[in-house]
Every structure is written in structure tokens, then in C-alpha cells.
Amino acid sequence: MAIDKNMNVLIVDDYKTMLRIIRNLLKQLEFDNVEEATDGAEALAKLRAGNFGLVISDWNMEPMTGLDLLKEVRADSRLKSLPFIMITAESKTENVVAAKQAGVSNYIVKPFNAETLKEKIEKVLVHA
Amino acid sequence: MPDQNPEQIERAVREVLGSLSGDLTTTEISLLGELEALGREVARAKSEIAALxxxxxxxxxxxxxxxxxxxxxxxxxxxxxxxxxxxxxxxxxxxxxxxxxxxxxxxxxxxxxxxxxxxxxxxxxxxxxxxxxxxxxxxxxxxxxxxxxxxENAPAPEPEVAITPETEGRALANGPQLPTAASSQADIDRLLASFD
Missing domain, CATH: 1.10.287 (Helix Hairpins)
Structure with missing residues (x-):
């Protein structure tokens, strides 16, 4: 199944540098329609107002964390099926389990490489 | 008595010593020795902390x-x-x-x-x-x-308030693990696959 690379992608991270890195890596993968948010609350507002095909979110942000954003997304009737990838330095088993139970589509641990990002995006979008 | 103020301990020792009079029993002499030692220990701790x-x-x-x-x-x-x-x-x-x-x-x-x-x-x-x-x-x-x-007249500090994370996401937000303790991407992939 072909992936629609014109879809809107929302990337969420409180480190501006990380947003820039992910945006550039997505551009290399030919995803050009990328929007940014710096915490879960801002992301949720953008998701509710817009039309996105993928969310890539950090975990550790104030005031709303990535896990809490994921739960809000899964509880929203319009957004509940939205592919959601967590990219985070939180690598404990309990974090991965909590994210999976909340409905995460895939989980990438920082520091990550471009190949991992590409592989996970393809995996979640093909199964979306 | 972890919250006991050292000043109170010192004062209590002095009061006990001051109350002892007349002939002392062996037990009282022993207690007196212990209290004197305690008083010296408190004074030494105070001066050492001040010196730091x-x-x-x-x-x-x-x-x-x-x-x-x-x-x-x-x-x-x-x-x-x-x-x-x-x-x-x-x-x-x-x-x-x-x-x-x-x-x-x-x-x-x-x-x-x-x-x-x-x-x-x-x-x-x-x-x-x-x-x-x-x-x-x-x-x-x-x-x-x-x-x-x-x-001396410094106000007492605010009591410590235990901060309870208000969400699961906040409770589990610990930041990066040390490399020796962190899970690899392969570990995480295996864990995720175990749910399928």
C-alpha cells in the first residue's frame, strides 16, 4: 500500500532543536507538510483544529506529557485511530507498557537513527 | 527522635543535670555521665557544622x-x-x-x-x-x-510538600536512563511485539 506523503504530520517536542532534527529527517523522507507543537496541550489543540495523518511525539513535556496527549487522542472520537509514534528517552519497560496500553502505534527510543524513524513510520502508516 | 531540635536536647540535658542533687546512686552517676557525653556530642556537632x-x-x-x-x-x-x-x-x-x-x-x-x-x-x-x-x-x-x-531569627522554612504527579504520564516521566540501564530499540521492539 502506497503511503501518502502529502499528509499533514504533527511533531511534538519541547526541545526546539529536536523538532528541527525530526522535521529535517521527515523532509528527507519526503514528508513536507509538517507542523510543530512544544507540548501535549498545544498539540491536542492543533489536532482538533486540523487534519493530520500522523503524530510523532516526545513523552516528557510540560504541562501535558506525550502519554497524556496519546490518551486524549485515543479518547477523541475523531482522532482515536490516528497513527501515533512516541519518540522518547524514556526507555523503561513500564513506560513502553503504559504507552502500549494507551494505544501507541509504535515507540522509538532516543537517541534514534533515521532508518529506525523511516521503518516505524512505514510500519504504522501501512497498517493505518 | 529525628525531628528533635538540638537546642532542645541541650536544654533538656542542662535541666536534668541541674535537678540532680544530694547523694547520687550508681545508676544516676551513670546517667549523668551519659548526659554529659550527649551534651558534648551536640556541642561538637554544632561547631563542626558551623566550621563547614x-x-x-x-x-x-x-x-x-x-x-x-x-x-x-x-x-x-x-x-x-x-x-x-x-x-x-x-x-x-x-x-x-x-x-x-x-x-x-x-x-x-x-x-x-x-x-x-x-x-x-x-x-x-x-x-x-x-x-x-x-x-x-x-x-x-x-x-x-x-x-x-x-x-538566629530566620523564619522557619515551609514544610516539605510531597509532590504527587497528577497524571500517569507525569509519574512515569523520569528522563533518560544511564546507558548501562537503558533498553535498546531492539528490546523495545521485542516488548511491543509481545503484545501482538
Missing amino acids: RVDDINDRHIPTATDELDAVVEHTATATNEILDVCEGLEKLQTKLPAEHADALGVAVTRIYEACSFQDITGQRITKVVSALKVIEQRVSDVTRRFGTTT
């Missing part, structure tokens, strides 16, 4: 350390953004290069992007260190207050 100049830790050393760490985060962010500026410039040059060279440049730029994510990880680690320093600062304040080595 623990106020300096809170007034000077910890603020300096946190400022320095903030500067590290700021400077690494600036440097990382400079590197990203150059990489974005190189990517624009790609279209002007022969395909073979353009590909090689693309691979190199991707590796630089990957490496630049260090700034996020170091930033999170430094945040954890600053939090630890704040805890140390609070504990030092508690010790100096209890042993009376700070200003």
Missing part, C-alpha cells in the same frame, strides 16, 4: 552550579543550531552535485542530524542533575536550621 560553612553551599555553590549547567544547555543548543544551519545549507547544495556525490552528502548530513539529537538527551540529563541539586539545597537548609548555624 554550609551556608556557602546554598548561597554560592549550588546557585553557581545550576547557572553553569543552564549555560551548558544554552551553549550546546546554540552550537547544535549552528550545525543544523550548515547541514540545511549543504542539503540545498545537493541538487547541484552529481548524483553520486549528492547521495554521499545526503548520507553524511543524515548522520549529523542523528548525532545532533545528543543536545536533547544532555539537556534532559542536566535537568535531572539540577533537580537533584535542589533537593540537596533543601536538605542542607534543613540541617543548618536544626543545628542553629544560620541566622
